[in-house]
Amino acid sequence: MRIEFGDIYGVSLEVPAPDSQEAILHIHSFAHETIRAKNCCGCSKSKKLRQRVVRQTSLLCATQTASEWHRRMLWGLAKLPYEHDRDPVKPKLLVLSNPFGGAGAARGNWQLVEPLFQKAHVEYQLVETQYAGHAKEIVRDQLVPGQYDVIVTVSGDGLIHEIVNGLVNRRDWNKFRDTVTIGVVPGGSGNGLAKSLLHRHNENYGVMEAALRVLKDRVVYVDLTELTLEY
Numbered sequence: 001m002r003i004e005f006g007d008i009y010g011v012s013l014e015v016p017a018p019d020s021q022e023a024i025l026h027i028h029s030f031a032h033e034t035i036r037a038k039n040c041c042g043c044s045k046s047k048k049l050r051q052r053v054v055r056q057t058s059l060l061c062a063t064q065t066a067s068e069w070h071r072r073m074l075w076g077l078a079k080l081p082y083e084h085d086r087d088p089v090k091p092k093l094l095v096l097s098n099p100f101g102g103a104g105a106a107r108g109n110w111q112l113v114e115p116l117f118q119k120a121h122v123e124y125q126l127v128e129t130q131y132a133g134h135a136k137e138i139v140r141d142q143l144v145p146g147q148y149d150v151i152v153t154v155s156g157d158g159l160i161h162e163i164v165n166g167l168v169n170r171r172d173w174n175k176f177r178d179t180v181t182i183g184v185v186p187g188g189s190g191n192g193l194a195k196s197l198l199h200r201h202n203e204n205y206g207v208m209e210a211a212l213r214v215l216k217d218r219v220v221y222v223d224l225t226e227l228t229l230e231y
Contacts, residue, residue: 003057004031004032007052007212009116009216010077011027011070012026021062021063026056027057028116029054030052030116032053033051034050052208091122093149093183094147095110095124098135098188105187105189106155106187109207110154120215135166136169139163143176143180145175150181151163155187156189156190157190158188160193164182184210185207186205194210197213198213201213
């Protein structure tokens with residue numbers, strides 16, 4: 001079975017015992033598959049649809065070989081030069097979720113995508129916002145440069161708005177903005193930005209697809225505009 005490296009979001013190593021001569025290399029991917037679906041008219045003809053499917057491919061091989069490939073793939077996923085004597089540092093993610101937006105969709109969407117984050121080579125902390133403006137306060141007042149590599153929103157566009165406003169209202173905004181990236185997983189009702197970013201990557205709109213883009217660190221630069229109005 002062929003696996004595209006761009007579809008892989010995580011890799012793990014299973015060694016049955018400390019002195020085991022064989023180990024299992026698990027490759028976690030969200031891969032494209034082509035399926036046949038019936039036409040809406042109900043006729044016998046079918047059409048081909050391309051969609052992503054969560055897949056785990058397990059390879060049994062010698063422990064030394066499995067260990068080497070595990071480390072090589074981790075460095076490849078990190079997009080850094082390979083180092084034979086250590087694993088790459090895990091990126092640190094702050095996941096901000098708004099449980100009140102989108103008719104409560106955020107919690108369910110996070111439960112759907114969290115297994116991807118668990119299998120990926122990342123560390124994450126989940127924080128649910130408690131009131132309007134909470135995310136802005138967290139980003140503006142509680143974070144220090146280098147504390148997190150990515151701020152992930154599981155929400156609609158409103159929470160993204162809070163995070164951006166928290167960033168630009170920091171005293172160290174010019175320094176802080178170069179240390180962190182914003183990741184978007186839809187959890188609201190409109191989710192316009194998430195749809196636009198996925199379209200930019202030629203991806204179908206979906207919660208899992210958005211999570212994959214976050215874990216694969218596919219960055220899109222977005223213009224930021226500030227308006228000052230007089231009342």
